Amino acid sequence: MARISVAWSNLMHERTRLGVAIAGVAFAVILIFMNLGFMGALIATATNFYEQFNAELFLISPETLEISTSTAFPRERLYQVAGVDGVGRIMPLYSEYLLWRNPETGVSRAIFVYGINPNDPAFLMPELQGSEARRILSQPDTVFIDRLSRPEFGPQDIGTTTEADRRRATIGGSYALGGGFAADGTLIMSDQNFVRYLEPRPLSLVNVGLVKLAPDASPEKVADTMRSLLPADVVVYTKAGIIDHDSAYWLESTSIGFIFSMGVVVSFVVGAVIVYQILFTDIRDHLPEYATMKAMGYRSQYLFKIVLQEAVLLAILGYVPGLAAALGLYHLTATATAGTLPVAMNGGRVLFVLVLTLLMCSLSGLISVRKAVTADPAEIF
């Protein structure tokens, strides 16, 4: 108790400087949170549409890097696993980019298209359930459009007629899915329409094979059985597995991972420099006191402890407002980008950054304490 109070009093002695120190740590914390938040949001947007896929297992070609750069595989592979114990239903999913014309401006943009058999419950969105939705989907040249598509694609009202790749298209309904990282917008249409628009694509080649399991089947076990049956031209993933697969692609094969990791590292270093300056000045100002303590018989270890305590206090005092401000900035970001960058806090990140902050402050403390430790009481006075 007595020890803490030395560290505490040292810090509290000069209020303004303490305030600046806290602000410095807080800003470093915010910077780290923002970099991690942006990275997390980008990865989340890139994969969170998988949550709306009504399947436990996913079959893709080993050449598929992520959903929008997929290589199609033979539909027979799906039939091969249809009889495996525990499989409830197999559903082929076709995907491709298509040029969608904004009926108001006349400008065309690439939109990402999913083709499904209208009788397959491939997606979980409520608008696509029921016989009425099936009926609309089955109509020729009729599509459902993603309400989260960018506004540049034009109006999304039911009945809007426009052109998709030189062919008439009518909007028969809408849903909310999100296009991830690779697509500005998405469409869902029947497999028959898919063939019409994306000729010469045949239906015998599937982009993603969706497997809905029987209610009590274990995804892992069924996946293992499938792997032993299937040739090497398809791979089987669970839902968590395919999300990891796509995330890894975006992190490693694009510069996203590099850019924001570097942001975290540099923010960490800057934070450490700020804390070092504070502690160093503090030690220099109290050098006579430290020397007196040493002359009185306190060991260097004791001084170490005081400085480390100051460092940890700074870390905590800076972390709390930093976290609060980061939460505010997350909210601001999500609002300012109209939901396209859904930065959100999670428990793991809160802990991770706290550990980083403690590490950052302790590190600076250890570097700055050398001066106090080497102080010779005789020289000070």
Place this chain on the structure above:
Amino acid sequence: MIKRIPLAWLNLTHDRRRFATSLAGVGFAVLLMFMFNGFMNALYDSQLQLLNRFNGEIIIVNRLRTNMFVPRAFARRRLYQARAFDGVQDAYAMYISEVNWKNPETRKSRGVRVIAINPDEPVLNIPEIETYQQLLKLPETALMDTKSRVEVGPVEPGIISELADRRIRLVGTFTMGTDFASGNGNLLMSDQNFLRYFADRGPEEDKRSFATVDIGVVKLEPGTNVERMVNVLRENLPNDVLVMARDGDNGFVIRERNYWQENTNIGFVFSLLTSMGFFVGIILVYQILYTDVADHWAEYATLKAMGYKNGYLLGVVMQEAMIISVLGFIPGVLVSQLLYTAAGNATGLFFQMTPERIVNLLIATFIMCLVSGAIAVRKVQTTDPADVF
């Protein structure tokens, strides 16, 4: 009247070690701003590397091609039509397609962008095309971009691999860099070879021929007015194609940059991070100046007791702020340059430090230091000499 003493300079350099730390502090703040700003610019600039190498003043594309991503070609006839106009020296065709390249070491396929041209025509400002001109005319040969991502495997002459499930041999390399539309790298080949790979890729892929062109590059006679020529071509060519100047405010290059600015969150993300770097800088510099003021408090109080006004003290602190902002900026720029090189090598992105960007950040650093100085000086101004002693 005594000669004016450079008080600010002496205050700062009095303790050499702390002076160095102060400069390092400013340098770090500069680095932080340069880094985030650099990422933003690199992401934008990288999109323009191919466009900036088009060897012509006017670009013709399909009207639907709103950015390099949209795979829409136009009739080659339009280029022949364009050649008929006075002032047009030549009109070159460029074919672009995206296809899988097999990494010869890992045997994994990755998408690359294939750019095809007639090797006898100066379509692109890439000197290696002339160097390897004769080799490019051989069947199944290509040049690979040395800045391709590591996923494509080794990039050197002599590599034999597969492109679109067909044999290909690298006869040389060139240096350009990747962008959002280029996948994992760029491959350059002759138009004849392009036909070999893309004329018939099976029933499920579009067939390519010389009848349609992805990008038309129009070279004008020297001294021709570009703007006037753009208007002439616009009026006379059918409106299935879009005619644009390459450069200028309404040019093709700017349009591509604007597309990425308007359609991604890149600007928002990195502007926010850059501005936070600015605030961190204010805090760093404030600490430096505040410590300095605190250390020389007695001296400042003495000056006040001697009759110097607050304005003079403010001037001293502001001078200190300006000195460290300029001197700290220099190591900051140098370290940032190293960081840009390292980041460019690691990502294949195009990091560029233009004089304009340096000046902009120098001004930001300057403001940052002045703000910190103004806050730090308040303590001196409220100083009562009687309190200090």
